[in-house]
Amino acid sequence: MLACVLREPGRPPAVETVELDAPAPGEVLVRVAAAGVCHSDVRLADGELGPGRWPMVLGHEGAGVVEAVGDGVTSVAPGEHVVFCPVAACGVCAACRAGRRTLCEPAGRRSLAGRLATGASRLRDADGAVLQHALSVACFAEYAVLAAGGVIPIPADLPLWQAALLGCGVLTGFGAVTHAARVRVGERVAVIGCGGVGLQVIAAARLAGAATIVAVDRRPEKLEHARRRGATDVLDAGAVDAAEAIRELTGGGADHAFEVVGSAVTIRTAWEGIRPGGTAVVVGLAPAGVEVSLPAIEFLSEKSIIGSYYGSADPALTVPGLVDLVRAGRLELGDMVSHLIDLDGVPDALDRLRRGEGDRSVIILDAEWAGMPALSTTGAAVWDPA
Numbered sequence: 408m409l410a411c412v413l414r415e416p417g418r419p420p421a422v423e424t425v426e427l428d429a430p431a432p433g434e435v436l437v438r439v440a441a442a443g444v445c446h447s448d449v450r451l452a453d454g455e456l457g458p459g460r461w462p463m464v465l466g467h468e469g470a471g472v473v474e475a476v477g478d479g480v481t482s483v484a485p486g487e488h489v490v491f492c493p494v495a496a497c498g499v500c501a502a503c504r505a506g507r508r509t510l511c512e513p514a515g516r517r518s519l520a521g522r523l524a525t526g527a528s529r530l531r532d533a534d535g536a537v538l539q540h541a542l543s544v545a546c547f548a549e550y551a552v553l554a555a556g557g558v559i560p561i562p563a564d565l566p567l568w569q570a571a572l573l574g575c576g577v578l579t580g581f582g583a584v585t586h587a588a589r590v591r592v593g594e595r596v597a598v599i600g601c602g603g604v605g606l607q608v609i610a611a612a613r614l615a616g617a618a619t620i621v622a623v624d625r626r627p628e629k630l631e632h633a634r635r636r637g638a639t640d641v642l643d644a645g646a647v648d649a650a651e652a653i654r655e656l657t658g659g660g661a662d663h664a665f666e667v668v669g670s671a672v673t674i675r676t677a678w679e680g681i682r683p684g685g686t687a688v689v690v691g692l693a694p695a696g697v698e699v700s701l702p703a704i705e706f707l708s709e710k711s712i713i714g715s716y717y718g719s720a721d722p723a724l725t726v727p728g729l730v731d732l733v734r735a736g737r738l739e740l741g742d743m744v745s746h747l748i749d750l751d752g753v754p755d756a757l758d759r760l761r762r763g764e765g766d767r768s769v770i771i772l773d774a775e776w777a778g779m780p781a782l783s784t785t786g787a788a789v790w791d792p793a
């Protein structure tokens with residue numbers, strides 16, 4: 408099959424013909440319909456998440472149709488539509504038993520090693536060398552083999568090119584609001600970074616009843632999009648002191664400031680933008696080695712800073728609720744997609760993310776199944792949502 412392979416950081420990932428083994432017991436084979444290009448893919452491609460994470464088939468956000476299941480799999484059946492979930496929780500480790508499945512210890516270890524739950528890789532290149540599964544998924548490919556816990560069934564009427572976003576960007580943004588911060592009606596919220604995940608944070612804050620939602624970014628088109636998704640105020644971080652402006656707009660500081668960039672400067676902005684007793688929630692994925700310094704005296708005012716990984720909840724419980732919101736017309740997914748591309752378009756999509764341009768690029772692996780008309784094969788086919 409064809410797959411987008413990262414050979415080493417600094418070299419653009421390229422489409423290769425690779426071998427994919429049949430699913431072992433407890434695993435599933437999925438025909439990939441569509442996959443989203445996420446900022447974590449840039450971090451991986453640039454070698455910013457630590458050494459040894461290549462060669463690798465990229466991609467962890469996507470959706471498809473189950474083609475076959477290994478022995479013992481009862482949670483999904485061939486023909487079922489699924490979204491991918493990078494955390495195939497074991498269900499028995501201390502974190503899982505405490506109800507914190509996104510922190511599942513063996514799943515985290517496998518994800519870091521680019522392996523499936525069994526510890527194996529099912530991917531090999533044309534020379535027979537083992538390839539890693541990006542975040543235990545590897546969906547920038549025509550097919551993917553995953554642990555059964557790495558797929559979440561969804562109803563067949565949801566277009567897969569939209570459903571592809573649910574398993575990472577949407578879940579991460581919504582969970583940060585509803586499970587990590589637990590935003591309540593009437594609260595004042597700031598969102599720093601209006602990319603694929605930041606826009607989901609804004610949509611979730613609106614649905615949660617936040618009275619003030621201040622969106623911060625450097626690009627005017629992103630701020631415009633933030634307004635359409637529910638931001639009540641927008642700030643150009645290049646033109647104003649964002650923290651000061653957040654405090655002004657929220658009457659003394661936000662109750663929750665979400666950092667959705669992954670840099671020391673923006674984490675500091677989130678901290679400075681919250682009121683005494685407020686919480687800074689770091690959602691952005693910072694490169695390994697980045698450190699943040701905070702004025703320690705401010706802990707006296709009971710400010711707190713927390714992290715949120717992948718929605719901070721059980722993905723299998725959260726995704727069905729998100730699906731209901733989409734089907735009820737209360738959560739828009741299609742407007743998040745700025746580019747529909749094929750596998751060859753991945754390097755350009757990564758470049759757009761590096762430049763902060765556009766919203767989500769979605770790779771269409773199978774136009775018919777993804778629910779979209781056929782695309783030209785020239786790469787980055789831009790689709791106009793209007």
Ligand SMILES: [Zn+2]
Pocket residue numbers: 445446447448467468575576
């Ligand atoms: Zn992601």
Ligand SMILES: [Zn+2]
Pocket residue numbers: 496497498499500501502503504510511512513514
């Ligand atoms: Zn576990």
